[in-house]
Amino acid sequence: MATLDNLPVLSDSQRNRSNAVKKLVVSSIQNSKNGVIGFDEFMEIVLYTESLGYYDAGDEIFGKDGDFLTAPSSGQLFGECVANELGPVLDSLDCNILEFGAGGGDLAKSVCSALDEFHSYSYHIIEPNESLWVDQKTATKDLSGGFFWHKTLPRDLSKGVLIANEVLDAMPATRYLVDKGTVHELGVALSDQELVWKEKSTDVPEQIKRVLKGYEDGYRTEMINGLEPWLNSIFSSVEELVFFIIDYGYPDSEFFREDRLDGTLRCYFKHTVLNDPFQLLGLQDITTSVNFSTVADIAAGIGFDILGFTTQERFLVNNKIEEIFVRSNSDDPVENYLLAQEAKRLLLPTEMGQYIKVMALGKNFSGHLRGFVNDESGRL
Numbered sequence: 458m459a460t461l462d463n464l465p466v467l468s469d470s471q472r473n474r475s476n477a478v479k480k481l482v483v484s485s486i487q488n489s490k491n492g493v494i495g496f497d498e499f500m501e502i503v504l505y506t507e508s509l510g511y512y513d514a515g516d517e518i519f520g521k522d523g524d525f526l527t528a529p530s531s532g533q534l535f536g537e538c539v540a541n542e543l544g545p546v547l548d549s550l551d552c553n554i555l556e557f558g559a560g561g562g563d564l565a566k567s568v569c570s571a572l573d574e575f576h577s578y579s580y581h582i583i584e585p586n587e588s589l590w591v592d593q594k595t596a597t598k599d600l601s602g603g604f605f606w607h608k609t610l611p612r613d614l615s616k617g618v619l620i621a622n623e624v625l626d627a628m629p630a631t632r633y634l635v636d637k638g639t640v641h642e643l644g645v646a647l648s649d650q651e652l653v654w655k656e657k658s659t660d661v662p663e664q665i666k667r668v669l670k671g672y673e674d675g676y677r678t679e680m681i682n683g684l685e686p687w688l689n690s691i692f693s694s695v696e697e698l699v700f701f702i703i704d705y706g707y708p709d710s711e712f713f714r715e716d717r718l719d720g721t722l723r724c725y726f727k728h729t730v731l732n733d734p735f736q737l738l739g740l741q742d743i744t745t746s747v748n749f750s751t752v753a754d755i756a757a758g759i760g761f762d763i764l765g766f767t768t769q770e771r772f773l774v775n776n777k778i779e780e781i782f783v784r785s786n787s788d789d790p791v792e793n794y795l796l797a798q799e800a801k802r803l804l805l806p807t808e809m810g811q812y813i814k815v816m817a818l819g820k821n822f823s824g825h826l827r828g829f830v831n832d833e834s835g836r837l
């Protein structure tokens with residue numbers, strides 16, 4: 458993990474914004490019962506406060522000039538594979554595409570460029586952070602077809618192919634700690650005007666207590682909040698759907714591996730992984746990994762069918778990444794080098810290939826999905 462010493466110097470406006478974000482966190486702590494707020498509340502403030510938080514401040518986030526690369530912000534390959542998967546589903550459902558949390562708009566751009574003109578659809582972006590709409594509109598401005606932006610899921614779309622790429626890992630999460638054989642929620646408090654971790658006296662979910670029973674003191678883990686109401690609202694709004702959830706994460710057995718002592722919390726700033734969420738407030742990304750077994754349990758409980766679960770590598774291979782790669786090679790050696798780098802990043806087990814998983818949920822859908830030929834739902 459890096460320290461702040463080897464990072465770029467902050468501008469005055471970055472410092473001012475970060476200080477303003479800190480004031481909001483401090484005020485929430487001071488107004489809270491017992492002077493401690495949940496880590497989920499902390500994430501909500503630093504990532505999502507309008508105009509100030511990480512995702513709504515208008516700074517460069519995605520791609521090489523930002524803080525991190527996502528699969529679609531790495532290039533065209535990922536989106537072309539996703540288009541291969543979506544094409545037949547769009548045909549069979551005769552529906553629109555809905556993308557949650559479209560970031561810089563790269564997936565919308567690459568998917569729509571790759572889908573041929575026989576597919577007539579509209580592309581709906583559900584993005585709560587309006588400042589990102591600007592980037593998304595710029596990315597898609599040369600594409601024909603109807604693009605629509607919404608802050609929340611529209612209620613008038615009865616059918617759809619839904620995608621959420623690296624959205625769940627950006628949602629606020631609660632943190633837990635095993636201390637003296639007991640599991641506690643780990644919140645955020647103040648000590649000498651600095652933010653510190655502090656145990657919070659709240660009820661810990663039974664699932665977390667059960668799983669962490671007997672784990673060694675000091676073990677930490679996270680749980681993404683709000684998944685149930687979020688999935689519920691999707692299930693009750695859309696009558697026929699396929700929903701692709703693509704994210705860093707694991708099934709239960711790997712998520713709670715006993716040697717994952719410090720959980721899955723990570724922070725990113727200028728392509729450096731940091732482990733301190735209390736620095737660079739509002740300037741760095743904060744993520745936790747997805748427990749796909751939990752997602753599957755919640756989704757099945759709501760009524761979704763689990764249509765498939767696999768690694769990003771298998772999903773992309775099943776959706777013909779090798780063919781697309783060969784077709785995309787050009788006479789330009791620099792472009793070919795960058796394309797090879799992109800393919801490695803997407804496929805290698807030490808990069809996104811294994812760490813990122815793809816899950817498909819369905820409602821009233823009986824068609825075939827190409828990406829899950831070697832379905833691994835049994836691991837959930």
Ligand SMILES: C[S@@+](CC[C@H](N)C(=O)[O-])C[C@H]1O[C@@H](n2cnc3c(N)ncnc32)[C@H](O)[C@@H]1O
Pocket residue numbers: 512519527528529530557558559560561563564583584585586589621622623624627628
């Ligand atoms: C890590 S970025 C991923 C961006 C993009 N999908 C990509 O892969 O490049 C997370 C995105 O999710 C959005 N987001 C966070 N919570 C959301 C929610 N509840 N609904 C929709 N989008 C959300 C953020 O604003 C941001 O656009």
